[in-house]
Amino acid sequence: MSDLRLSGISASHPRTPVLHDVDLSVASGSTTAVLGPSGCGKTTLLRVVAGFMRPDAGEVHIGSDLVAGGGTWVPPEKRGFGYVAQEGNLFPHLTVAANITYGLPRRDRKDSARVAELLELVGLPGDHAGRRPDQLSGGQQQRVALARALARRPRVVLLDEPFSALDPELRVATRDAVAAALAAEKATVVLVTHDQAEALSFADQVAIMHEGRITQAGAPVEVYRAPTDRRSAVSLGEACFLAGRTGDGVVTCALGSLPVRGASGERDVDLLIRPEQLHLGVDGGAGCPAQVTRTEFFGHDALVELRLDGVDGALLRARTIGPLTPPVGSRVSVTVDGEPHLIDR
Template identity: 45%
Template sequence: MTEITFKNVSRRFGNTTAVDDISTKLDSGRFVALLGPSGCGKTTLLRLIAGLERPDDGTIALAGQTVASPSRFVEPEGRELGMVFQSYALWPHMTVAGNIGFGLNRLSRADREQRVTEALRMVGMAGFAGRKPHELSGGQRQRVALARSLAARPRILLLDEPLANLDAHLRQSMLAEFRRIHAATGCTMVFVTHDQNEAMAVADLVGVMDQGRLEQLAPPQQLFDQPATPMVARFVGHGRTLPVTVRDRGADGLCRIQIGRHEVAIPGIVQNGAAWLCLHSRDLIPSRDGIEATVSSSRFEDGYHMTDILFDDLPEAEPLTLRLDRPAKQGEPLKVALRGGWVLPRDGSPGVALGAASPQRTRVPA
């Protein structure tokens, strides 16, 4: 078992709190991505797992054994971890085999050579053992760094922005490599990245961090569809939040949300009062009977005209993005309807999906 447990963990640097009272558990064998804006604390949390930082408060346990607490601290070499850095950190004067076997001196020569051969095969680098790092491409050097960590047979593998120095094509190849290796080894893996697409593509759990706090830890689709906080809603998938008011259910059993002067009926039961309506571009469609909006800008992206709009009744709100099959001009009036979204009450009660009611009822009260 290689679960990672945090209990009230904090880490401060002077007056800055990099990790703020985090309590959570990462189950054994999971592939976890830590995601968030720059300075959110994700790399510090990874370094706390590795033992490269000591927590100021709280405890960290690996596989049920405490490795950091007010009374105990296990050094990095005693944690049975592997770590892959953004910079590769390969010795330039050593061969590939020498780099991979560098930390295996406790083994016999035969066992060390076998570990190196197995690790190179695992990352698709068999036949490269005699080369030097300068003879390799960036992607190949990253694979060697990964092989070096795997050769030690760690119970937990930590990946610190390992793809930041690679071009887009190589990043996709390495993401596929990470997924394959995770499936083959069953190793618990924790991957720090600032790239949402990387996190969503490779991890089965994603932790979104902001200002040192863990806002939400959930599977990728749940983060996208059911954000726990407005920050997650805005950060994941470039979502937007609108201030709305939830009103009593009518005779039809549907709740209603007030968007400016428009009232939209929604299925489910939502706590009355102030709420956030969390939306992505897929949640909006043009409609003759929809909510009035005005185009603020438009761009061509992935075969569509991604059009930013502002609801006429909410001029201070952030622009929403609508996907159109045609170009739109700045200042052009549009009407849009909602076909999805997530209603997040501001009092902390559970959110509710704004499903596509049949039909979606939108009206302007008299």
């Protein structure tokens, strides 16, 4: 178990820059999720950490060891990491036990106690040790891949979108089991994903990546509540933006004058309001009048699109309890729970 530090990392595929001056720190025993769209450089970042790819500039430290940069290059097999890919990549001709122990020294490959310990850790029955990958579900295969990654007691575990190929229900169950296993091992983990819910629920730290740059990193609740820009806000979930102007500690916008931290001086800003912050009341009640123009019903909750009265084109999306979703065309009043987040233009 070691901390991981990347400083000034730049990397490119032939003639195509991918990573640009990336800084990232992962505390020992913690999990960091690197969140971003496909093609933003997430997997390239993992490849640099693993040693599958040399950076053009910058340094990678695992614990006190410099493993890349400054004329130093430590090959992948000597970096002490565990790697779990999207598909698990188990050897189809080997049993579960043989897959798990594949990377161990020969003298340790017949250690059935270690195999049983790892299977228990990832939530699989001991009788799975003799099965082959084609006898397992997708989620079970990913758990075996994690057990293999943990078998050598790695310093850092790298997860490359390991749940993306699973169906939604299996994805959640597998993710929970993997998270519990990693926590039990006190592993230092880097997960790359494009799934915002996965990043926010799985990690101690979320690093947002766009076009090869880390634009923000912090605790999940911190980056969700206070993103640095509109693009980061949208990457973390549903977001409503209202144009406003600051003055005397409030921002005046289509929803009235709202108290917001940082609203000093006079300047044009954007207000970020999450759908769950919008409260819908009865027509004529306290708040701004609006009409429901569209709904998306999900069962447990729903998204309600609203057009504010007297504001040309201003649309908001509120999150409500599913069974209480107002019908399209109905009139409601809108108020804001909690403080919106101010984003300078």
